[in-house]
Amino acid sequence: MTQPFAEGWSSEVMHEHGSTFSLKVTAKLDSVQSKYQLIEIYDTETYGKLMVIDGSNMVTTRDNFLYHEMLAHTALFTHPDPRRVLIIGGGDCGTLREVLKHPTVEKVWQIDIDEMVTRMSEKYFPELCESNHDPRANIMFADGIQWIKDCEAGSLDVIIVDCTDPVGPAVGLFAEDFYRDCLRALGSKGLLMQQSESPLYHTNTIIKQMHIDLSNAGAGSSHTVPFPQPIYPTGWWSCTMASQDLDVTSFRIEDSAEKPFRTEYYNAEIHAAALAVPEFMRRALGMGDD
Amino acid sequence: MTQPFAEGWSSEVMHEHGSTFSLKVTAKLDSVQSKYQLIEIYDTETYGKLMVIDGSNMVTTRDNFLYHEMLAHTALFTHPDPRRVLIIGGGDCGTLREVLKHPTVEKVWQIDIDEMVTRMSEKYFPELCESNHDPRANIMFADGIQWIKDCEAGSLDVIIVDCTDPVGPAVGLFAEDFYRDCLRALGSKGLLMQQSESPLYHTNTIIKQMHIDLSNAGAGSSHTVPFPQPIYPTGWWSCTMASQDLDVTSFRIEDSAEKPFRTEYYNAEIHAAALAVPEFMRRALGMGDD
Numbered sequence: 001m002t003q004p005f006a007e008g009w010s011s012e013v014m015h016e017h018g019s020t021f022s023l024k025v026t027a028k029l030d031s032v033q034s035k036y037q038l039i040e041i042y043d044t045e046t047y048g049k050l051m052v053i054d055g056s057n058m059v060t061t062r063d064n065f066l067y068h069e070m071l072a073h074t075a076l077f078t079h080p081d082p083r084r085v086l087i088i089g090g091g092d093c094g095t096l097r098e099v100l101k102h103p104t105v106e107k108v109w110q111i112d113i114d115e116m117v118t119r120m121s122e123k124y125f126p127e128l129c130e131s132n133h134d135p136r137a138n139i140m141f142a143d144g145i146q147w148i149k150d151c152e153a154g155s156l157d158v159i160i161v162d163c164t165d166p167v168g169p170a171v172g173l174f175a176e177d178f179y180r181d182c183l184r185a186l187g188s189k190g191l192l193m194q195q196s197e198s199p200l201y202h203t204n205t206i207i208k209q210m211h212i213d214l215s216n217a218g219a220g221s222s223h224t225v226p227f228p229q230p231i232y233p234t235g236w237w238s239c240t241m242a243s244q245d246l247d248v249t250s251f252r253i254e255d256s257a258e259k260p261f262r263t264e265y266y267n268a269e270i271h272a273a274a275l276a277v278p279e280f281m282r283r284a285l286g287m288g289d290d
Numbered sequence: 291m292t293q294p295f296a297e298g299w300s301s302e303v304m305h306e307h308g309s310t311f312s313l314k315v316t317a318k319l320d321s322v323q324s325k326y327q328l329i330e331i332y333d334t335e336t337y338g339k340l341m342v343i344d345g346s347n348m349v350t351t352r353d354n355f356l357y358h359e360m361l362a363h364t365a366l367f368t369h370p371d372p373r374r375v376l377i378i379g380g381g382d383c384g385t386l387r388e389v390l391k392h393p394t395v396e397k398v399w400q401i402d403i404d405e406m407v408t409r410m411s412e413k414y415f416p417e418l419c420e421s422n423h424d425p426r427a428n429i430m431f432a433d434g435i436q437w438i439k440d441c442e443a444g445s446l447d448v449i450i451v452d453c454t455d456p457v458g459p460a461v462g463l464f465a466e467d468f469y470r471d472c473l474r475a476l477g478s479k480g481l482l483m484q485q486s487e488s489p490l491y492h493t494n495t496i497i498k499q500m501h502i503d504l505s506n507a508g509a510g511s512s513h514t515v516p517f518p519q520p521i522y523p524t525g526w527w528s529c530t531m532a533s534q535d536l537d538v539t540s541f542r543i544e545d546s547a548e549k550p551f552r553t554e555y556y557n558a559e560i561h562a563a564a565l566a567v568p569e570f571m572r573r574a575l576g577m578g579d580d
Contacts, residue, residue, distance in 0.1 A: 006295050009310065018336035019520070020299065024308035046308035063490065200353065200520055228518060228526035230309070230490055235525010236518035265568045273563035278555045 010042050010050060012057045014233050017201050021057070021231065023047050029124065034116035036169050041124045047231070049124045051092065053117070053164060057231040059092050059125060067195075068128075069266040070227045070274065071239050072098030075158050075193035076105070077256040077271060078241060078248055082157045083107070086185075088144035088173065090162035091117030094128040096137060099160070101261040108137050113169050115141040145172045145181075154187030161194035166206060174210065179217035179242070188245040192219070196240040198233050199226045203284045207238065211285060214242040221248045224281070225274040227265075249275050300332050300340060302347045304523050307491050311347070311521065313337050319414065324406035326459050331414045337521070339414045341382065343407070343454060347521040349382050349415060357485070358418075359556040360517045360564065361529050362388030365448050365483035366395070367546040367561060368531060368538055372447045373397070376475075378434035378463065380452035381407030384418040386427060389450070391551040398427050403459050405431040435462045435471075444477030451484035456496060464500065469507035469532070478535040482509070486530040488523050489516045493574045497528065501575060504532040511538045514571070515564040517555075539565050 005011035011022040023044045030041040042050040048061020072095050076082045083106045085099050091112035099108050112118060118139065122129045132139060140147075148159070159182050166174040173194070182192050192214075197206045207224055214222045222242035229237035241248040256268035277287060295301035301312040313334045320331040332340040338351025362385050366372045373396045375389050381402035389398055402408060408429065412419045422429060430437075438449070449472050456464040463484070472482050482504075487496045497514055504512045512532035519527035531538040546558035567577060 005312075006301075006310070011296075011310075011312075018314035018334060020296070020301075020310075020312040020314075022295075022301075022310040022312065024310075044308060199518070226518070228489070228516070228524070230524040230526060234518070234520040236520060262569075264570045267566075267569050267572075269566035270568055273566035276557075276559035276563035278560055279552075279557050280554045282557075 010044070010052060012052070012055060012233065017233060019233060021233065021235075023050055023060070023231070025050070030120065032116050032120065034114050036114045039116055039120050041120060050231075051120065051124065054168060056165060058164070059094065059121075059128070060231055061125065063230050064094050064128070065264040066227055066229050067237065068094040068098050069263050070225065071095050071160055071162055071193060071195065073256070073259070073263065073266045074225055074239065074251075074271055074274065075160055075191055075241065076102050078246070078251045079158050079191045080189070080252065084156050085109075085158045085160065086111070086148070086156050088148070088159065088161045088163065089170070090160065092121040092125060092128050093118060093132055093139075094125070095160055095162045096139075097128055097131045100131045100134050100136060103260065105136060110137065110139045111142050111144040111147050113141065113143055145178055148178070148181045148185055151181070151185035153184050154190070156185050156190055158191045158193065159186060161192070163195060165197065174206065176213040176217050179214050179219070183218050183242075183244055186244070190243060191246055191248065192242045194240055196224055196238045199224075199236055199238050199278065199281060200234045203281050207240065208284055210240055214240075218244055220244050221246060223248045223275065224277070224285070226278070227274060300334070300342060302342070302345060302523065307523060309523060311523065311525075313340055313350070313521070315340070320410065322406050322410065324404050326404045329406055329410050331410055340521075341410065341414065344458060346455060348454070349384065349411075349418070350521055351415065351417075353520050354384050354418070355554040356517055356519050357527065358384040358388050359553050360515065361385050361450055361452055361483060361485065363546070363549075363553065363556045364515055364529065364541075364561055364564060365450055365481055365531065366392050368536070368541045369448050369481045370479070370542065374446050375399075375448045375450065376401070376438070376446050378438070378449065378451045378453065379460070380450065382411040382415060382418050383408060383422055383429075384415070385450055385452045386429075387418055387421045390421045390424050390426060393550065395426060400427065400429045401432050401434040401437050403431065403433055435468055438468070438471045438475055441471070441475035443474050444480070446475050446480055448481045448483065449476060451482070453485060455487065464496065464503075466503040466507050469504050469509070473508045473532075473534055476534070480533060481536055481538065482532045484530050486514055486528045489514075489526055489528050489568065489571060490524045493571050497530065498574055500530055504530075508534055510534050511536060513538045513565065514567070514575070516568070517564055
């Protein structure tokens with residue numbers, strides 16, 4: 001729930017981390033308690049619309065491009081030939097829009113547990129939903145954890161887990177069993193991409209554990225990709241790629257450099273750059289020299 | 291001045307940008323009105339000590355490594371043989387400490403207009419001041435703008451402008467005349483490095499203008515380097531390099547890869563990565579295709 005932190009502002013208070021990020025709001029536009037979570041929509045002074053779920057900032061009009069582009073394009077230019085893509089979560093449809101920009105993509109399934117997120121996004125973030133009627137898109141509302149369990153082995157090329165923090169409905173998405181099911185559905189050459197929280201706050205906890213869980217689940221390669229995201233805690237976020245047999249640190253650099261669509265953040269240079277690992281992360285993740 | 295934003299928190303309110311970042315504080319340790327500005331020191335719950343100047347977050351124990359390492363090491367590994375280094379501003383001495391890690395450096399002058407910043411740093415951030423008595427270090431308190439005017443032409447290899455936002459005492463540091471004086475003091479092969487605000491907030495204003503001013507002042511090459519900095523607005527910050535004749539987008543990659551000192555963020559991969567330019571910045575700075 002949004003905290004009464006300062007009058008006229010929407011604030012995400014990170015009690016555990018002792019920091020708060022606030023946006024000046026001009027109006028509260030909507031508030032819906034779905035079966036799963038509280039979804040609030042604000043108009044802000046400088047970030048456009050803001051969606052907040054259970055007190056956590058999810059999306060603003062102004063800065064969502066960073067997150068959506070990095071999740072979608074880093075994953076799709078890493079896979080050699082992405083045709084069948086599954087998005088778990090992603091109810092605001094921004095990742096779906098980016099995925100559908102790739103001409104190789106033949107079919108995308110988007111499975112968010114909470115239909116209300118998509119309904120609110122259609123109303124307040126129509127630009128994120130502009131590709132929802134693409135004939136390649138299949139938008140479903142169901143439990144992604146169960147769906148992936150029932151998935152035929154090797155039937156997907158890319159899975160993007162575009163989820164909330166590992167509390168509430170998303171907790172089962174940060175787990176070895178879930179990763180094992182994903183890797184089975186992907187087959188040996190498929191790619192798993194998942195949002196993985198803040199490098200400053202979560203390297204020694206969530207990110208480190210994710211690499212351990214991915215390895216135990218059968219990933220031969222995994223790599224965390226940092227990027228800026230002003231409305232998320234610390235303004236510095238990450239996503240993590242994994243595969244059984246693909247080297248997730250190489251990508252289709254020429255295709256990326258000649259991408260047939262416009263982006264705001266992502267390009268081939270930025271993709272290569274995002275693979276660089278800060279020293280403290282190298283050490284924490286056991287990649288370093290000391 | 292710190293705003294009364296929320297009880298028990300120190301908040302930097304960006305009225306113009308409609309965003310606020312707050313840190314939970316456990317105590318106010320000091321507050322000094324110097325001749326130039328109000329300097330406050332807090333103990334925080336999770337970021338260690340915090341220095342605030344005129345309401346803007348300057349340094350915390352926890353995350354200052356990002357800013358200081360990127361300013362110092364990116365500059366010093368870009369110059370082919372940095373021996374004579376000038377730091378303008380930098381009163382907390384964190385940049386000085388990083389510069390002095392380079393064995394090529396023979397002499398460093400640090401010129402901050404406000405002695406109180408250094409006195410407060412010595413008391414509350416002693417780790418940043420641990421190299422202040424290095425025989426190569428010359429810590430002075432004076433007007434850097436005048437000092438650089440009086441500097442002999444070609445007498446410096448690197449100038450690092452580690453200053454506050456372009457308001458108050460730092461306003462003259464974001465100006466064509468100042469850049470012309472710096473480039474003269476550096477000679478044709480010298481390198482100028484300056485902190486340059488947030489890519490999200492300031493690309494179309496401060497950063498764009500800085501490149502124009504640098505070019506007008508005689509820089510043949512200039513390049514902006516983004517990096518994460520959680521306590522600064524948006525959590526995403528930048529510094530900008532310029533030179534008359536050096537190509538500031540190449541660097542001593544082997545020396546960087548074999549650096550004889552420990553860092554927390556910077557390494558050769560991160561240096562190369564920081565040279566990548568996001569699409570919206572390419573377009574705004576006239577580097578792009580469209």
